[in-house]
Amino acid sequence: MGTGRWSTDLYDEHNRYKAASGKSTFDYSDTLHNSSRDAWRVHASLNPLGVKFRESRDSAEHPNATAIAVMFDVTGSMGAVPVTLQQKLPQLLGLLLRKNYVSDPQILFGALGDATCDRIPLQVGQFESDNRMDENLENIFLEGGGGGQQTESYELGMYFIARHTAIDCWEKHGRKGYLFLIGDEMAYARVSHSEVRHLIADGLEVDIPLAEMVRELRQRYHVFYLLPKAASYGGDKTILKFWRNLLGQNVLELEDSETVCETIALAIGMMEGTIDLRAGMDDLRTYNATPETLQTVSKALANLPTSPLTARASAGTLFGLAAKALLDGKVRRRL
Amino acid sequence: MNTDPTRAILIADLGYGDAGKGSIVDALARATHAHTVIRYNGGAQAAHNVITPDGRQHTFSQFGSATFVPGVRTHLSRYMILHPLAMLAEERHLRGLGVEDAFERTSIEREALVISPFQQAANRLKEIARGDARHGSCGLGIGETMADWLAFGSEMLFAGDLHQPARVTRKLKRIRDLKLAQLQPLLLSLKDNPDALAERKLLEDPRLIEMTAELFAHFASRVRCVEPHELGKFLKQPGTTIFEGAQGVLLDEWWGFYPYNTWSTLTYKNADTLLAENNFPGAVLKLGLLRGYATRHGAGPFVSEDAHLTAAIQDRHNVDNPWQRAFRVGYLDLLALRYALQVTGRVDGLVVTNLDRMAAMPQWRVCTAYDYPGPAADLAGDFEHHGRRVTGIRLPADPTDLPAQEWLTRRLMQMQPIYTGCKHSRESYLAMLQNALSLPIVITSDGPSARDKEIRFLEMTQPV
Numbered sequence: 001m002g003t004g005r006w007s008t009d010l011y012d013e014h015n016r017y018k019a020a021s022g023k024s025t026f027d028y029s030d031t032l033h034n035s036s037r038d039a040w041r042v043h044a045s046l047n048p049l050g051v052k053f054r055e056s057r058d059s060a061e062h063p064n065a066t067a068i069a070v071m072f073d074v075t076g077s078m079g080a081v082p083v084t085l086q087q088k089l090p091q092l093l094g095l096l097l098r099k100n101y102v103s104d105p106q107i108l109f110g111a112l113g114d115a116t117c118d119r120i121p122l123q124v125g126q127f128e129s130d131n132r133m134d135e136n137l138e139n140i141f142l143e144g145g146g147g148g149q150q151t152e153s154y155e156l157g158m159y160f161i162a163r164h165t166a167i168d169c170w171e172k173h174g175r176k177g178y179l180f181l182i183g184d185e186m187a188y189a190r191v192s193h194s195e196v197r198h199l200i201a202d203g204l205e206v207d208i209p210l211a212e213m214v215r216e217l218r219q220r221y222h223v224f225y226l227l228p229k230a231a232s233y234g235g236d237k238t239i240l241k242f243w244r245n246l247l248g249q250n251v252l253e254l255e256d257s258e259t260v261c262e263t264i265a266l267a268i269g270m271m272e273g274t275i276d277l278r279a280g281m282d283d284l285r286t287y288n289a290t291p292e293t294l295q296t297v298s299k300a301l302a303n304l305p306t307s308p309l310t311a312r313a314s315a316g317t318l319f320g321l322a323a324k325a326l327l328d329g330k331v332r333r334r335l
Numbered sequence: 336m337n338t339d340p341t342r343a344i345l346i347a348d349l350g351y352g353d354a355g356k357g358s359i360v361d362a363l364a365r366a367t368h369a370h371t372v373i374r375y376n377g378g379a380q381a382a383h384n385v386i387t388p389d390g391r392q393h394t395f396s397q398f399g400s401a402t403f404v405p406g407v408r409t410h411l412s413r414y415m416i417l418h419p420l421a422m423l424a425e426e427r428h429l430r431g432l433g434v435e436d437a438f439e440r441t442s443i444e445r446e447a448l449v450i451s452p453f454q455q456a457a458n459r460l461k462e463i464a465r466g467d468a469r470h471g472s473c474g475l476g477i478g479e480t481m482a483d484w485l486a487f488g489s490e491m492l493f494a495g496d497l498h499q500p501a502r503v504t505r506k507l508k509r510i511r512d513l514k515l516a517q518l519q520p521l522l523l524s525l526k527d528n529p530d531a532l533a534e535r536k537l538l539e540d541p542r543l544i545e546m547t548a549e550l551f552a553h554f555a556s557r558v559r560c561v562e563p564h565e566l567g568k569f570l571k572q573p574g575t576t577i578f579e580g581a582q583g584v585l586l587d588e589w590w591g592f593y594p595y596n597t598w599s600t601l602t603y604k605n606a607d608t609l610l611a612e613n614n615f616p617g618a619v620l621k622l623g624l625l626r627g628y629a630t631r632h633g634a635g636p637f638v639s640e641d642a643h644l645t646a647a648i649q650d651r652h653n654v655d656n657p658w659q660r661a662f663r664v665g666y667l668d669l670l671a672l673r674y675a676l677q678v679t680g681r682v683d684g685l686v687v688t689n690l691d692r693m694a695a696m697p698q699w700r701v702c703t704a705y706d707y708p709g710p711a712a713d714l715a716g717d718f719e720h721h722g723r724r725v726t727g728i729r730l731p732a733d734p735t736d737l738p739a740q741e742w743l744t745r746r747l748m749q750m751q752p753i754y755t756g757c758k759h760s761r762e763s764y765l766a767m768l769q770n771a772l773s774l775p776i777v778i779t780s781d782g783p784s785a786r787d788k789e790i791r792f793l794e795m796t797q798p799v
Contacts, residue, residue: 010452014550017553095433097390097433
């Protein structure tokens with residue numbers, strides 16, 4: 001006997017089908033674009049207003065959760081990124097899970113705009129470990145404005161992740177989570193307290209300088225910036241230099257925004273020490289990656305230092321821990 | 336080219352389900368390089384859990400439990416009752432785990448019955464109306480669909496209809512009218528019941544038929560519907576075909592304890608029919624599954640149920656289902672197992688699972704007899720007994736005699752277990768089981784993944 005394990009909700013399924021069969025997977029976005037700009041508002045599930053914490057927690061099924069936040073720019077210039085993310089999400093998860101790059105990944109998606117002129121400059125989903133993250137992606141509103149100033153409100157995303165996430169990987173296991181920002185412009189120089197009040201409802205009294213924000217964020221997160229060159233300012237030295245000053249080697253330049261998922265997966269694997277670049281390339285080949293993809297990803301990650309190789313995390317099992325201890329030299333192998 | 340001999344391995348659960356069919360099918364497919372898994376009964380209520388050696392977990396419901404193993408096909412026979420919406424959701428989860436070709440590897444016999452939203456709603460409304468006397472239904476509408484099929488035959492929806500929205504619309508209208516007429520008194524009596532609100536709204540939604548037809552057509556575009564004879568092609572290939580049973584033989588539509596049983600044939604009967612009509616040329620191995628202890632999901636007889644064991648042995652996957660209620664644990668009941676074996680017919684070997692969980696059992700023992708609290712005269716004919724001490728359950732002379740079956744159930748529910756202690760040793764416990772049931776144990780399982788299975792031997796016995 002058993003239970004009806006899988007959702008049989010006709011309405012959910014029908015919405016999903018409609019979303020998938022239309023031109024765009026971003027059904028919520030399409031619906032809003034057909035209405036007037038005044039009616040644009042963030043989908044309730046993604047609204048940061050009044051949110052205390054987005055949580056990434058251990059559970060019986062996921063005993064060793066790893067928090068991974070992916071926030072991308074949704075202004076016009078970066079339009080292809082969210083679509084790619086959604087299409088390649090299964091592969092990203094497949095790589096992370098199947099190849100054991102990291103234990104129990106839980107992924108949060110967020111979207112960033114320009115708080116000085118966009119209607120919806122900050123959208124934040126939940127940490128999810130299964131296809132519910134797909135739903136978060138579907139509900140993201142692609143505003144498509146922005147542009148021109150070379151500045152977007154990335155600092156608001158950083159603020160939210162730094163102060164409004166509670167992650168067991170750090171709290172219980174002392175392992176940092178991951179934040180990937182994807183975009184092609186600079187951040188504003190300070191986190192504006194009035195924007196924070198307005199969008200998140202925090203009683204922040206003064207602005208926070210960007211460098212200080214990054215320092216705080218990096219205490220709990222590995223922070224990366226992905227800069228796809230195909231995007232409008234891609235390759236612009238000013239923007240590259242801006243991010244390099246803030247994040248050093250963790251700025252990854254991509255020839256092609258189609259490869260964000262593969263790049264994220266391999267960057268995590270390399271940080272965790274479960275792969276080096278060469279092993280990651282081999283894994284991508286087993287997923288039938290094209291030579292162009294391989295080239296783009298390897299170029300993007302060429303300067304990323306690899307952590308000393310440890311055994312692939314085997315879902316937090318005793319075996320994984322034992323293998324890690326062995327490799328760390330904490331346990332002497334009995335010959 | 337696969338040079339393995341052509342053979343079939345049949346899997347059935349000798350209890351009330353939950354014995355670990357999923358993980359055994361996955362392990363067997365890996366060990367034998369099986370090419371196809373065939374579902375020969377049940378439907379979307381199946382919850383067959385598999386954890387891969389690399390830590391991915393999926394509850395297989397309509398896809399064969401070997402779907403994690405690359406290349407293994409799933410074939411849903413006409414004995415399976417199809418729930419397209421649940422299957423779409425299941426496929427999405429598999430995709431999230433890196434299995435991207437589950438639908439491409441699946442075929443469905445065109446005569447498989449399809450559950451409509453009306454039958455699911457009807458089933459739920461009836462369970463709500465039963466209140467505390469629930470039958471332990473899963474709330475998916477399987478029983479309702481089977482009952483309607485017996486009454487309405489070809490007017491029902493079948494897998495082969497799904498690609499034609501006009502046909503689906505016509506059939507759904509007919510089914511809706513039938514269900515609404517049937518349910519009228521029930522709907523009136525549940526008018527103010529808040530639990531029934533969602534189902535009532537669904538039944539009355541004017542867009543429901545159009546939405547359903549659209550979704551079913553989408554489903555049909557993703558999966559292949561085949562004629563019955565296509566199965567013969569799979570079966571004749573060299574290598575192993577696994578027949579994955581659902582639920583357990585003690586819930587069988589005729590031999591299960593009425594009314595706490597299902598609408599599906601849960602013995603090997605359907606699998607035997609499929610093999611025979613395709614003149615299966617290979618050897619057939621029939622395996623009966625049980626845990627090292629007993630479990631039951633939902634209401635119904637369970638003589639050896641034990642509250643301490645229910646508390647001591649938490650289940651990994653079987654959390655309480657709002658439609659099905661509690662998951663209960665007890666000691667193995669040799670009388671029930673022998674009855675199950677009689678009902679099942681030929682069984683070549685046993686698979687004993689969850690042996691690792693037995694460490695949590697405060698004492699090891701098995702139920703070897705029952706004590707009947709009523710007059711011994713009640714027992715004549717239906718039980719082996721000496722006075723009030725019952726040592727066996729006899730096969731009912733006429734399983735279609737429902738009042739007689741219900742009387743059997745009522746007496747079973749009063750029986751008190753009599754236990755015999757066992758040595759606290761895995762090997763002597765397994766030896767005791769082999770002796771008590773006169774069957775070899777061919778596979779043991781000490782954990783969730785294929786790595787935790789020990790396949791002792793799989794020699795073929797006689798061909799069909």
